[in-house]
Amino acid sequence: MPTIRIELFEGRTPAQKADFAAQITQACVRVLGGSADSVDVLFFDIARSDWSTGGVLWSERALPGAD
Amino acid sequence: MPTIRIELFEGRTPAQKADFAAQITQACVRVLGGSADSVDVLFFDIARSDWSTGGVLWSERALPGAD
Amino acid sequence: MPTIRIELFEGRTPAQKADFAAQITQACVRVLGGSADSVDVLFFDIARSDWSTGGVLWSERALPGAD
Amino acid sequence: MPTIRIELFEGRTPAQKADFAAQITQACVRVLGGSADSVDVLFFDIARSDWSTGGVLWSERALPGAD
Amino acid sequence: MPTIRIELFEGRTPAQKADFAAQITQACVRVLGGSADSVDVLFFDIARSDWSTGGVLWSERALPGAD
Amino acid sequence: MPTIRIELFEGRTPAQKADFAAQITQACVRVLGGSADSVDVLFFDIARSDWSTGGVLWSERALPGAD
Numbered sequence: 430m431p432t433i434r435i436e437l438f439e440g441r442t443p444a445q446k447a448d449f450a451a452q453i454t455q456a457c458v459r460v461l462g463g464s465a466d467s468v469d470v471l472f473f474d475i476a477r478s479d480w481s482t483g484g485v486l487w488s489e490r491a492l493p494g495a496d
Numbered sequence: 497m498p499t500i501r502i503e504l505f506e507g508r509t510p511a512q513k514a515d516f517a518a519q520i521t522q523a524c525v526r527v528l529g530g531s532a533d534s535v536d537v538l539f540f541d542i543a544r545s546d547w548s549t550g551g552v553l554w555s556e557r558a559l560p561g562a563d
Numbered sequence: 564m565p566t567i568r569i570e571l572f573e574g575r576t577p578a579q580k581a582d583f584a585a586q587i588t589q590a591c592v593r594v595l596g597g598s599a600d601s602v603d604v605l606f607f608d609i610a611r612s613d614w615s616t617g618g619v620l621w622s623e624r625a626l627p628g629a630d
Numbered sequence: 631m632p633t634i635r636i637e638l639f640e641g642r643t644p645a646q647k648a649d650f651a652a653q654i655t656q657a658c659v660r661v662l663g664g665s666a667d668s669v670d671v672l673f674f675d676i677a678r679s680d681w682s683t684g685g686v687l688w689s690e691r692a693l694p695g696a697d
Numbered sequence: 698m699p700t701i702r703i704e705l706f707e708g709r710t711p712a713q714k715a716d717f718a719a720q721i722t723q724a725c726v727r728v729l730g731g732s733a734d735s736v737d738v739l740f741f742d743i744a745r746s747d748w749s750t751g752g753v754l755w756s757e758r759a760l761p762g763a764d
Numbered sequence: 765m766p767t768i769r770i771e772l773f774e775g776r777t778p779a780q781k782a783d784f785a786a787q788i789t790q791a792c793v794r795v796l797g798g799s800a801d802s803v804d805v806l807f808f809d810i811a812r813s814d815w816s817t818g819g820v821l822w823s824e825r826a827l828p829g830a831d
Contacts, residue, residue, distance in 0.1 A: 431703055433702070445729055453724060468548075468549070471548075478673060482667065482669070485649065487653075499806075513682075519566075527582045527586065531684075540680070557615055580749075581788065587755070612781070615782070617800045632770055633771045633772075634768060653794075661783045708823070708829040715821050734817065736818065736819065739771060
């Protein structure tokens with residue numbers, strides 16, 4: 430039944446998300462039990478202009494690659 | 497005061513969302529009491545490439561209509 | 564597949580939640596289509612000391628019954 | 631460590647978000663302690679057609695400027 | 698920077714959560730890149746009386762072990 | 765209309781939350797406009813045993829004061 434929400438910077442490929450969702454689901458079944466079918470994973474792409482750390486939006490930082 | 501968030505596959509029409517929000521709000525007032533004005537409903541459209549069940553993204557499934 | 568999260572003041576009875584979840588699920592199927600089994604509803608009880616409107620926690624208001 | 635999520639009507643400028651994130655972060659450090667670097671703020675733009683209050687979507691109201 | 702929220706039935710042990718968080722974090726670094734330190738995982742225990750599927754709270758089902 | 769959710773380690777006092785909510789609300793009105801009454805702030809206390817950073821729960825770290 431676990432529902433897993435992932436907020437991450439936009440830009441990851443569908444293949445990366447598919448791979449990550451598969452690995453999380455496998456880890457969930459392995460550690461918590463239950464069936465894989467009961468595990469939902471949702472991705473939320475966040476623009477760097479919508480995420481601030483330390484009071485500064487990531488879109489305003491010099492080092493854009495950090496994540 | 498209830499705040500209600502709904503995550504659903506993208507593709508529903510504004511009319512469907514308006515109808516669903518109205519019905520939820522009415523049910524909320526009927527069951528929980530309080531005034532309709534205190535009920536907020538927010539919709540979050542999720543792409544099938546951002547939602548995995550059972551470790552597989554819905555965008556990768558053969559039966560795209562399932563929901 | 565819709566997932567519905569409801570934040571509300573603590574104090575509602577299990578019967579109220581059961582009734583509300585059933586009505587939301589029925590409305591979801593009626594308006595959006597899909598099967599009832601694909602609809603998840605989660606309740607989050609929020610203490611009045613954890614919810615502020617207009618900059619004032621509800622636990623500090625004179626009229627405690629408002630919702 | 632606080633993580634702060636803000637849902638607001640779409641249309642605010644990046645400068646407004648940057649300013650708001652900075653002020654929230656400063657208030658967080660001032661009131662709760664901890665370092666600014668541990669404070670994350672995320673913005674979620676919500677279309678008026680995805681937000682209902684009182685059972686009516688904001689996109690369907692006569693007074694579009696309300697917020 | 699990914700932030701991961703997990704809603705699951707209450708009752709899992711701290712050891713299970715620690716194990717699951719570690720595995721998710723490792724998968725995140727492996728698949729998405731970035732450093733482990735930038736990955737936050739938060740668990741939300743949900744009572745069976747606060748989670749409905751198909752319009753029925755899990756606390757009201759005959760088979761309490763399902764998850 | 766902004767709705768603001770704050771996840772933070774449990775242990776803050778009601779006075780701290782009241783102060784923080786008031787300051788956020790004031791900043792919201794100042795920067796984004798709108799009325800204070802339209803600003804909701806919700807706090808979610810997270811146990812250190814439910815929050816992992818870098819793959820390690822905060823309840824398992826030597827320095828318990830960090831936040």
